[in-house]
Amino acid sequence: MIKNILQKIMSPAGSAQEDDSRFRTLEQRIHFRFNNKELLRQAFKHRSYLNVTQENASASNERLEFLxxxxxxxxxxxxxxxxxxxxxxxRLSKKKSVLVSRKALGNIAAELAMGEYLFLDKGEEKTGGRKRLSNLANLFESLLGAIYLDGGYDAAREFVRRFLLSRMKDVLARTSYVNYKSELxxxxQARGWGxxxxxxxxxxxxxxxxxxxxxxxxxxxxxxSRGKGLSKKRAEQMAARNLLRELNAQRNSKEESQ
Known part of the structure; x- marks a missing residue:
C-alpha cells in the first residue's frame, strides 16, 4: 500500500484515466477539451519535476511556454x-507590454487555479512554487501553446479573448502603462521649451x-499644473499628465480659432 502511494506521488500523472479525471475540471473551466492529453500534461510539467521523472529537458513545459x-x-x-x-x-507597444506582463498573466492563471495542477518536485513545492507568480505566468503561456498545437490558432485566440482581452480595460486601468513624465x-525638448x-x-x-x-x-x-498621489513619483506623473492635457487643450483651441 505504501509503495502504491509513493508511486502516485512520484508519478507525473498516473494512468491515462487518472489524468483525464484530474484535468477534466480544468478543461471545463477553460472551455477547451484536449484531443491530445499528453500535450495538456506537458503544459503543467515544471522543470523541477524532471528531477523526479528523470526525463530530459524537453519534457518540461518550457518549450510550450516558448511557443x-x-x-x-x-x-x-x-x-x-x-x-x-x-x-x-x-502607445500600442505600451499597451501590449502590460497585457502580456507577468502580473497580468499570473493573475489570470491564479483565478483559474492553474497552480493546483502543476507538477513540481518537493523543493519547489516547499518554497511556494505552486503560487509563485512567475510560475503561474509561465503556465498561462505553456497552456496557450498546448491549445494552439491541439486546436489551432482560432482556439488559441478564443482562449486569449475569453480570459485576457475581455478584461483588457480593467488590466490597463490597474496599471500606469504611460510614462507621462517621459512624454512631457x-x-x-522637441518644441525647444527645455x-x-x-x-x-x-x-x-x-x-x-x-x-x-x-x-x-x-x-x-x-x-x-499640479498633481497628487501617495508618493512623490506618482504625484509627479499626475502633474505631468495634467500639464500634457493643458497643452493639448491649448493646441486644440488654437486649431479651432484658425
Whole structure:
C-alpha cells in the first residue's frame, strides 16, 4: 500500500484515466477539451519535476511556454492593431507590454487555479512554487501553446479573448502603462521649451498614508499644473499628465480659432 502511494506521488500523472479525471475540471473551466492529453500534461510539467521523472529537458513545459509566448504576442498585437486604429506604434507597444506582463498573466492563471495542477518536485513545492507568480505566468503561456498545437490558432485566440482581452480595460486601468513624465519631456525638448521642472508644494495626511502635491512647470511656456498621489513619483506623473492635457487643450483651441 505504501509503495502504491509513493508511486502516485512520484508519478507525473498516473494512468491515462487518472489524468483525464484530474484535468477534466480544468478543461471545463477553460472551455477547451484536449484531443491530445499528453500535450495538456506537458503544459503543467515544471522543470523541477524532471528531477523526479528523470526525463530530459524537453519534457518540461518550457518549450510550450516558448511557443505560447509567440502565439500570445501575435494575438494581442493583432487585437490592438484592429481595435486602436488611431494610436501610434509607441502607445500600442505600451499597451501590449502590460497585457502580456507577468502580473497580468499570473493573475489570470491564479483565478483559474492553474497552480493546483502543476507538477513540481518537493523543493519547489516547499518554497511556494505552486503560487509563485512567475510560475503561474509561465503556465498561462505553456497552456496557450498546448491549445494552439491541439486546436489551432482560432482556439488559441478564443482562449486569449475569453480570459485576457475581455478584461483588457480593467488590466490597463490597474496599471500606469504611460510614462507621462517621459512624454512631457520628449514634447518639451522637441518644441525647444527645455526640461520640465517639478517641485513638491504640499504634503499632508498621517505618516502611513501621506499624500503629496507636486507642481510640473514649463518655464518658457509659463505653464504649470499640479498633481497628487501617495508618493512623490506618482504625484509627479499626475502633474505631468495634467500639464500634457493643458497643452493639448491649448493646441486644440488654437486649431479651432484658425
Amino acid at each position: 505560447g509566448d509567440a502565439v500570445l504576442d501575435l494575438i494581442v498585437t493583432e487585437h490592438l492593431y484592429q481595435n486602436f486604429p488611431q494610436e501610434d506604434e509607441g 519631456l520628449e514634447l518639451s 526640461v520640465p521642472e517639478y517641485r513638491t508644494v504640499e504634503e499632508y495626511g498621517p505618516d502611513h498614508r501621506k499624500e503629496f502635491v507636486v507642481a510640473a512647470r514649463i518655464r518658457k511656456k509659463n505653464l504649470e
